[in-house]
Each structure stands twice: as structure tokens, then as C-alpha cells.
Amino acid sequence: QSALTQPASVSGSPGQSITISCTGTSSDVGGYNYVSWYQQHPGKAPKLIVYDVNKRPSGVSNRFSGSKSGNTASLTISGLQAEDEADYHCISYTSSITDVVFGGGTRLTVL
Amino acid sequence: QVQFVQSGAEEKKPGASMKVSCKASGYTFTSYAIHWVRQAPGQRLEWMGWINGGNGQTTYSQKFQGRITITRDTSASTAYIELSSLRSDDTAVYFCTRRIAPAVLDYWGQGTLVTVSS
Numbered sequence: 001q002s003a004l005t006q007p008a009s010v011s012g013s014p015g016q017s018i019t020i021s022c023t024g025t026s027s028d029v030g031g032y033n034y035v036s037w038y039q040q041h042p043g044k045a046p047k048l049i050v051y052d053v054n055k056r057p058s059g060v061s062n063r064f065s066g067s068k069s070g071n072t073a074s075l076t077i078s079g080l081q082a083e084d085e086a087d088y089h090c091i092s093y094t095s096s097i098t099d100v101v102f103g104g105g106t107r108l109t110v111l
Numbered sequence: 112q113v114q115f116v117q118s119g120a121e122e123k124k125p126g127a128s129m130k131v132s133c134k135a136s137g138y139t140f141t142s143y144a145i146h147w148v149r150q151a152p153g154q155r156l157e158w159m160g161w162i163n164g165g166n167g168q169t170t171y172s173q174k175f176q177g178r179i180t181i182t183r184d185t186s187a188s189t190a191y192i193e194l195s196s197l198r199s200d201d202t203a204v205y206f207c208t209r210r211i212a213p214a215v216l217d218y219w220g221q222g223t224l225v226t227v228s229s
Contacts, residue, residue: 003155013125034213045206045219046156057217089156093213097170098158099145100214 002028004090004103011109021104022090023071028101030071034093037066037075040105041086048074050075077108085110113137115207115220122226128195131223133207140188141165144210147181147192149203150222161210162190197227200204 005023012018022029022037033053038046048057050066053073063078065072073092077084090103118132133145146161160171162181169181180193190207203222208216 032213036166036214036216038216045222046208047218047219048215048217051215051217053211091214091216098172099144099161099170099210100158100216102148102156102158 004092004101006088006102006103006106007089009107011111012075012077012080013111014080014082016080017076018080019107020075020077020088020090020108022073022075022103024073024092024101025071027096028092028094029068029073032093033068035065035066035068035073036091038089038091039084039086040089046089058075078080080110082110084108113209113218115218116219117205117207117208117223120224120226122228123197124128125198125227125229127197128193129197129201129225130191130193131205131207131225133190133192133220135188135209138209141185145181145183145190146208146210146216147190148206148208151200151203154156154203155205159192159205160188170172174179197225199227201225 016039035053037050039049040046049060049064053068054066065076094101114136116134141164143164147159162169178195181189207220209218
């Protein structure tokens with residue numbers, strides 16, 4: 001089971017938009033509309049911010065949006081704020097018995 | 112409200128075993144699966160395995176086969192993860208999380224730090 005590929009780090013200034021990619025295969029990201037994104041601040045548990053590629057749980061800011069094209073999913077954060085500085089992880093459903101496959105995580109720095 | 116409360120931090124010697132608990136509340140425990148994920152210091156999230164909340168069926172990452180056991184006590188709404196033959200690189204924070212739909216892990220425990228050191 002290979003991990004999904006995410007960039008190690010991205011950065012942006014307050015007010016800007018950034019996009020984090022998450023690349024898998026046709027057995028996971030490309031095969032299903034079941035990709036989710038999680039925000040994790042240092043010392044905290046991950047928090048679900050996007051699921052089913054582009055849906056947001058109740059209470060999550062609409063500055064967070066998701067999309068997918070082929071085997072690559074993306075998370076876009078618009079209007080960057082200092083509080084967005086965190087690690088972001090993607091997870092996809094996979095047809096294997098393991099059920100899920102994780103990305104390597106991306107560290108977002110707000111300059 | 113849905114909540115997961117995990118057991119406290121542990122310190123273990125190499126070769127020992129660990130057992131971390133994850134008590135669920137706020138929903139019907141048998142309705143959803145529980146996944147276990149760990150995170151070594153400064154590292155990525157690493158999936159370890161999962162247990163079907165209804166029938167107790169388990170699936171483990173090949174990386175931990177032979178060393179890992181995930182169980183559940185439905186009467187206590189609690190899931191457990193055991194890892195044996197601990198090594199220093201098993202030092203990590205261990206999380207439990209609820210799966211409500213494919214790739215949707217909506218609630219997480221607070222994490223349990225397990226330190227393996229001689």
C-alpha cells in the first residue's frame with residue numbers, strides 16, 4: 001500500500017490563496033469520490049475539514065474547498081489567515097482491504 | 112456529543128508490549144468502525160489498522176502484521192490496540208478515530224504518547 005503524494009510544504013501570505021495537491025492512483029483517488037482533508041495543529045488531533053472531495057462539515061469555513069481531477073485531489077485555502085498555519089493531510093478510500101490510504105502531509109506556513 | 116477518550120501516556124522498554132484504550136461516547140458504538148493511526152515525532156500520519164464496530168472483524172497494515180492486535184469491548188464502548196515487541200521507532204502518538212463513511216474519519220481521540228526507550 002503506497003502513500004498518497006503531497007508536497008512537503010507550501011507557504012503563502014495573509015489574504016492569498018494556496019492549493020495543496022494529493023496524488024494517488026486509479027485504485028484510490030482516481031477511482032472514487034472519497035477523498036478527505038484534515039487540518040492538524042501542533043500537539044492536536046487531526047480535524048476533518050473536507051470530505052467526499054468537496055464537501056465541508058458543519059462549522060468549517062468556506063475558505064476551505066476541495067476538488068479532484070483524475071488521480072489528483074486538491075485542497076484550496078483562500079483568504080489565508082495566521083490560524084491556517086498547520087499540517088494538512090489527505091486520505092482516500094481504497095479498494096484494498098485496508099479501506100484507507102494516507103498522504104504524507106503538507107506543512108502550511110503563513111508568512 | 113461524540114467523544115473519544117484515550118488512556119494516558121506510557122513509557123515502555125524495548126521488547127515490551129503496549130495497550131492503549133479508546134472509550135467512545137455519544138453514539139452507538141457498534142454502528143461504525145474504529146481506525147488506529149500513529150504519528151512519530153515530526154512525521155506523517157501512519158495507518159495501523161481498523162476494527163468493524165459491528166462484527167469485530169479486523170484488518171491490519173502489513174507493516175505491523177504479527178505484532179498488532181485491535182479489539183473492542185462493546186459493553187464498555189471501548190476499542191483497544193496492542194503492539195508487541197516494541198522498538199524505539201514505535202515511539203509515537205497513537206490516535207483512534209471513527210469511520211462514518213469511506214475515507215471520512217470524523218472524530219478523533221486526543222492521542223496517547225507511547226515512548227519506547229531503554
